[in-house]
Amino acid sequence: MEQTKFLLSEREIPERWYNVVADLPFALNPPLNPETREPVGPEALAPIFPEAIVLQEVSTERYIPIPEEVRGVYALWRPTPLYRARRLERALDTPAHIYYKYEGVSPTGSHKPNTAVPQAYYNREEGVRRLTTETGAGQWGSSLAFACRVMGLECTVYMVRVSYDQKPYRRIMMETYGSEVFPSPTDRTRAGRKVLEEHPDSPGSLGIAISEAVEDAATSEDAKYSLGSVLNHVLLHQTVIGQEAIRQMELSGEYPDVVVGCVGGGSNFGGIALPFVRENLLNGRNTRFVAVEPTACPTLTRGRYTYDFGDTAGTTPLMKMHTLGHTFVPPGIHAGGLRYHGEAPLISALVEHGLIEARAYPQNATFEAGVRFARAEGILPAPEVAHAIKAVIDLAQEAREAGEQKVILFNLCGHGHFDLAAYEQYLAGRLEDYEYPEEEIDRSLAGL
């Protein structure tokens, strides 16, 4: 039987996270205070994050040990399997070898618990009793709810009201894990009350929910805040994905010519790519990296590399990143995890320095790729992942045309069992594609 699955034992769960900052051939631009435009130090993060997380956020150490207790929880689903997509290869009639790392086997069905668990752990170790966060459709919120439960913390989730009302399943999942979930805007915070005074029927937004979660944490004695993407420490935790993938590719006897992932905030892409970036930087490898985003939110392909706020409300330190402007509001595409105006500063810098390339696709093309994948490999991918799959199929077809036997690896960061309504709309031909006129992007960027 041809081998299609490459497994590691739980003893092979990585013992340390990989911090690419240690190996970058350029300096990272520090976050700035928006008023003084002076670099902000770690102390600016102390009111909302525990010390261990702040130190990781600014660390330049190459490796950071993973606490044994965190590895013990990882063992509930890690190491995740690496698959060779032989059926997809045959369906595409391509000489390319396609591999995927499957993160959908986690309890919440995505890669998000990889960082939720250590974040909950470090908070508990420093005496924090409760974590607050925001969530859109609920992928991140359900993962933090799970992590808080296993670490014995309380968890308060501010969920964008329109998702709270229309997509109840992940909310119920958070409640099943024991979290409290509020439709944001709420009357529990000044930020929320201010919005409700002006717009009593506000559907909410991720920006408002962030403001509420941060305010809740900053004004509580025993609570801190937790973020599921963008920041360095989040990408750091996700490097378990790529480290495992390197060992599993060794088992396959091959090495990826291309590594592909979808990008929203950048954490699943960073998770699989950064350990392979290390191999390029330190060990003479020459892998291509392709970050895939929606044309509806073309941060890397059409945004500007500049300082901008991380949140839409403009309250965070300024970060140097690719951005469409913090007031940019992408249309309601189904790949909700890719609707972010900015991009992780680490990923942005690697794109800016030419170590990572970027592509954008409209959503119908990505759903077509997602369905094709499901029909070949069985797993129904989340709409976010379908972006990566579209790029993989294109790369495989390019390989076929060039007669090259490329080895392609991508991160299948979550299943689509909570996204079937989107598949239905695609199958019924009711999905819209978005492509911005140049002036519209310019208008949004003009505010920076």
Added chain:
Amino acid sequence: MEQTKFLLSEREIPERWYNVVADLPFALNPPLNPETREPVGPEALAPIFPEAIVLQEVSTERYIPIPEEVRGVYALWRPTPLYRARRLERALDTPAHIYYKYEGVSPTGSHKPNTAVPQAYYNREEGVRRLTTETGAGQWGSSLAFACRVMGLECTVYMVRVSYDQKPYRRIMMETYGSEVFPSPTDRTRAGRKVLEEHPDSPGSLGIAISEAVEDAATSEDAKYSLGSVLNHVLLHQTVIGQEAIRQMELSGEYPDVVVGCVGGGSNFGGIALPFVRENLLNGRNTRFVAVEPTACPTLTRGRYTYDFGDTAGTTPLMKMHTLGHTFVPPGIHAGGLRYHGEAPLISALVEHGLIEARAYPQNATFEAGVRFARAEGILPAPEVAHAIKAVIDLAQEAREAGEQKVILFNLCGHGHFDLAAYEQYLAGRLEDYEYPEEEIDRSLAGL
């Protein structure tokens, strides 16, 4: 790190199915023709099943080889992991060691593809072009849709109308795999039209949907019918679960004192239990087997062991089994997979001969167990599995009281990501429990 996960490589996917019929210390009662009450031979099944399946249905061979192509598809998710539930053990403060086999990693999230794939394979090998089946909430239908897709068959699913309307997600999954799905009753079959004439607004039932799927297959040149539980060949295919579990328990260094599973038609329970039954029968083991059902459909605990129809319409051969009467209509509990009036003849016979014991629980107690499990182990179980978990928790607490270090194994046959509305109702205290007065069961059985 304490080991919590026991993995096998894909080379260790079983090479043959185990047929317990070969080793039973008693004769099985044959199916009967309902009119003549004479035993029916395999020829009675030929119009709706391919020859290879019919031969498996009546086989007395101990082992039946698994085709390499089927093993290749199994490799998309098999071998499934075996976990030691250390966090649950600690939460229960029990000396018992609790293990679970996790079938939720399959593309459709349950054990059903274990039989859907070989059924599609044998049909294709015999020139069948299309399979028909019925489905309630869609667990089985989505698995057959997946299997037909990978084997290159068309698939027609008759889905009970009330589920079609109220639970669209699994229908969309079937359509994503490329199947056609009709709300039953339809006007495509005589059986469906007859119902619609009398009840134009009929919500449908599994019995009606079976009649439609069987009629469709029996009246089509190139179509056959496929069933997802109850019959011998279905339980046979599911024995990959128990065979893997035996090897994984060896890796753990322990052997189960008790094997637990939920029972509806009996296929997931048979799948994990029958290979361990073999060990009792042939190799001097003394494992207890506990089959768990809902008090709302207490087939094994309160039904009668007698000949009855397999379908509610009374069109199949009569099978000797535990039954509540084929006209018994269980209330709409959320464990839809356990709402069957009868029980697999194989499981029924083993219960009748004292090799398997049965327990029944009301649904609130099972959801309480399911939430407890999710909060300890992360995985949110399907409501069906929550019945098994309730029994496991009770057994673990009995072990604690007796001071015995029992080893308990159960089959976590599917995740609950499509069942979150049920969890919400439980958390809101809106679930009802059902316990039948003796007369009500008697009334249903009086018709036999």
